[in-house]
């Protein structure tokens with residue numbers, strides 16, 4: 521019977537939940553969650569990385585965020601089928617909010633939400649130009665004085681950070697900063713990545729000799745370019761380092777090597793950061809106009825940034841349990857724990873939160 525498949529049952533449950541949320545019936549929505557329940561939100565509802573547990577916290581979160589989020593269109597994700605095992609009905613889902621489109625994973629027990637993941641995938645009006653919407657590129661015909669792609673790249677490299685200020689500065693060009701930089705590039709957000717090492721990929725090359733991926737290579741893809749199909753399942757560190765270097769180049773990232781962020785200060789009146797950079801011995805002052813991000817907070821040297829905070833104040837925004845660990849242990853923390861920079865607006869950088877499937 522068609523109406524008994526896991527997919528149609530999940531869709532029916534999503535319809536009920538969606539209707540309660542869309543009409544602002546918070547109490548009804550809360551009672552569609554099991555008493556033991558977990559909702560992990562990646563930016564979609566909270567503009568943050570947040571997990572709520574139990575009906576009371578779900579209620580609190582909805583009271584705070586539902587009116588602004590305005591979720592709708594809850595669907596079993598296109599091309600996906602729900603599954604059922606051991607009394608748990610599970611499905612990848614998609615949904616919309618007032619500002620974006622998201623996806624997630626839901627698990628139902630006895631017809632009630634047991635776990636829910638909601639992740640923002642894109643902002644409406646700022647959809648990524650790739651696949652069918654990729655840029656045309658070709659400039660046919662004679663156009664005297666027009667710059668070639670190479671000349672445009674060289675001009676950008678020469679002027680960004682000097683004659684023209686970036687919108688975003690990413691401090692730390694490890695794999696997280698590189699992947700984020702690629703996304704921002706694709707969204708047309710002028711971005712500079714600061715990296716204190718000599719080359720992209722050095723954060724892997726400089727680790728211990730026997731290091732290789734801990735996760736199978738197919739879980740580790742960066743945006744737009746998958747690792748080659750003939751690569752070993754657990755690729756060694758120097759190979760990963762070389763890939764990051766290659767990736768940084770072909771993604772046309774403005775990646776400043778030998779560049780250490782020395783300090784950063786948010787100016788509330790001017791609505792901009794002032795970031796002092798030591799670029800291979802030269803002091804450069806960057807003033808990204810809106811947001812700047814810090815990566816890899818537990819790596820040493822630690823470099824904290826917090827709006828309006830001095831370095832030492834901002835350092836205290838990093839939980840003590842993380843700050844006090846040694847490098848090696850801290851780096852093993854999931855990046856969701858390690859990223860403590862608060863976002864005060866809807867940042868383009870949050871367009872896609874990478875998830876392994």
Ligand SMILES: Cc1cc2nc3c(=O)[nH]c(=O)nc-3n(C[C@H](O)[C@H](O)[C@H](O)COP(=O)(O)OP(=O)(O)OC[C@H]3O[C@@H](n4cnc5c(N)ncnc54)[C@H](O)[C@@H]3O)c2cc1C
Pocket residue numbers: 691692693694695696697698714715716717722723731732733734735736739740779780781782815816819820821822823851852855
């Ligand atoms: C042993 C091990 C195995 C792992 N295996 C996997 C795996 O198989 N798959 C997977 O997905 N993940 C794996 N990880 C996790 C992954 O390496 C990290 O999650 C990832 O490196 C984090 O990326 P990041 O860019 O946030 O930080 P990092 O890679 O730590 O990069 C931070 C960068 O910031 C730079 N920096 C720091 N301070 C400054 C400053 N003031 N100015 C300029 N630059 C600065 C550093 O030089 C560094 O390059 C593994 C981690 C470890 C420790």
